[in-house]
Ligand SMILES: Nc1ncnc2c1ncn2[C@@H]1O[C@H](COP(=O)(O)OP(=O)(O)O)[C@@H](O)[C@H]1O
């Protein structure tokens with residue numbers, strides 16, 4: 001599915017990703033953890049083709065296609081879907097109309113789109129927000145649920161979720177976790193999920209976890225073991241950990 | 247008093263004002279235009295452009311119609327009791343109607359009102375009797391056909407006590423040649439009445455547009471105006487004024503202004519909150535394309551205790567050569583008034599574009615979603631039909647940009 005080799009990425013004139021190797025296969029869910037500012041978001045943005053994240057060297061292969069020279073539009077069409085850590089507010093654009101446009105763009109008829117909208121907004125408890133402007137006055141948790149809904153409705157092959165669990169209460173974490181799990185159980189999907197807190201890890205079945213520090217993946221391994229270690233000792237422990245690759 | 251006498255009294259004032267420039271907008275020389283009747287005969291062949299400004303020649307969902315080509319009334323109809331829709335010249339044969347004749351708007355306001363008065367030929371007269379609700383809109387169309395003409399309709403709208411009326415006016419030019427439109431409008435909303443006035447303009451790139459509008463809003467009555475200008479003009483300057491003279495009255499003015507080509511646009515609005523407990527809001531959305539310059543003004547004056555007013559001017563620049571100025575003004579003359587404003591001019595945020603492209607839209611689609619969002623003003627007070635129609639206009643506007 002996705003294969004990164006020696007990826008180096010510059011953002012705002014600064015090298016943020018300093019050589020990352022990463023592989024995610026079909027039906028896998030990779031957790032990506034790491035302290036603030038370590039480059040996790042930048043990595044996902046680089047994968048999806050955010051122009052600001054310039055690939056300096058290395059390769060980025062998705063289902064056999066080298067992505068580096070493709071635009072974001074093209075990458076999204078190939079099946080990459082990024083759920084943003086900080087999605088913007090869109091004044092005057094209602095959540096409902098945004099969802100319907102995404103679905104119609106996917107080729108659904110108006111009726112089908114309405115049905116899917118209803119199903120997902122019920123699932124993620126967003127019914128009350130559909131007629132509000134996108135992210136205007138949404139609480140932290142609401143914004144995260146809305147973002148997850150939009151990303152899932154795009155129906156990507158590779159789901160890139162950037163801290164979907166930050167600021168979400170326990171009850172809604174379970175909701176979101178089950179929505180993600182259900183999505184990944186439909187054939188051939190994969191995901192990279194950034195979690196700063198690790199909370200969502202209790203509600204999804206990850207295949208592997210990676211820790212990123214200062215633009216490098218310093219540790220990869222069993223998700224359960226790593227999440228509990230990190231939750232107990234913090235990322236400080238990772239820095240000096242003897243399992244670290246470099 | 248009859249019409250002749252009324253005009254004789256006003257004439258010297260108008261003549262003195264013929265050289266008086268307007269405080270805002272490009273100053274035009276009236277001698278470059280002529281004030282004839284024009285060659286216009288009918289609206290046939292203009293169905294499409296009229297549809298684009300809200301006029302349905304089949305009169306579906308309309309309770310009355312008035313069509314004017316150049317300076318000639320070509321059709322009027324009424325379909326409801328208690329509602330009058332007729333050419334001004336006919337209405338003024340009834341001396342009672344002189345109570346509304348140049349009473350809200352002084353003839354010597356500027357050279358444009360003066361010229362409109364002196365050359366006055368026609369316009370619409372719409373009146374709803376006391377206690378009558380006209381829930382289906384009345385439509386009025388003003389078509390400019392003859393090159394070089396000054397089209398100067400004088401329009402009067404009277405909403406009786408505890409009555410309701412919706413008017414949609416569509417104005418359009420049929421040719422590319424130069425012309426000048428001076429629409430003079432006087433609105434009177436009496437105690438407990440509601441008037442919604444929707445106006446859509448689609449002029450041409452050589453047309454100068456100088457509408458002159460004043461509304462008097464009585465006790466506990468409501469005046470709502472929605473204005474949309476979609477097309478390129480040579481110049482456009484208008485600044486409707488609503489006097490909220492009656493206690494507890496409300497007004498809401500929204501305008502959507504698209505500056506295209508080399509258009510020079512200066513659109514504003516004033517609310518005079520003159521009576522206690524009045525409230526009002528002025529809202530504008532301006533988009534600057536090409537080399538257009540757009541000035542958006544809004545002024546709210548609070549002169550009585552307990553009044554509330556709000557101004558919101560937003561501009562979106564879609565070209566490096568375009569220019570938008572937003573000039574909100576608040577003026578409090580007594581204590582215990584609450585006046586607020588917000589103004590913002592910007593470009594499309596790169597982050598919003600990027601976000602929507604990540605959501606699967608092309609860059610063009612993303613742009614149009616953002617622009618449509620920008621144009622979303624609350625179309626308060628309109629019947630569902632009309633609100634939907636306007637939403638549709640804004641949809642196609644946003645996707646055509
Ligand atoms: N738009 C930007 N321009 C310049 N530098 C940025 C920008 N966004 C983030 N950075 C920097 O890049 C580094 C990595 O940030 P980020 O990928 O957001 O980290 P994380 O998601 O792991 O918290 C940080 O040092 C941050 O300050």
Ligand SMILES: [Mg+2]
Pocket residue numbers: 040041042085162
């Ligand atoms: Mg981040």
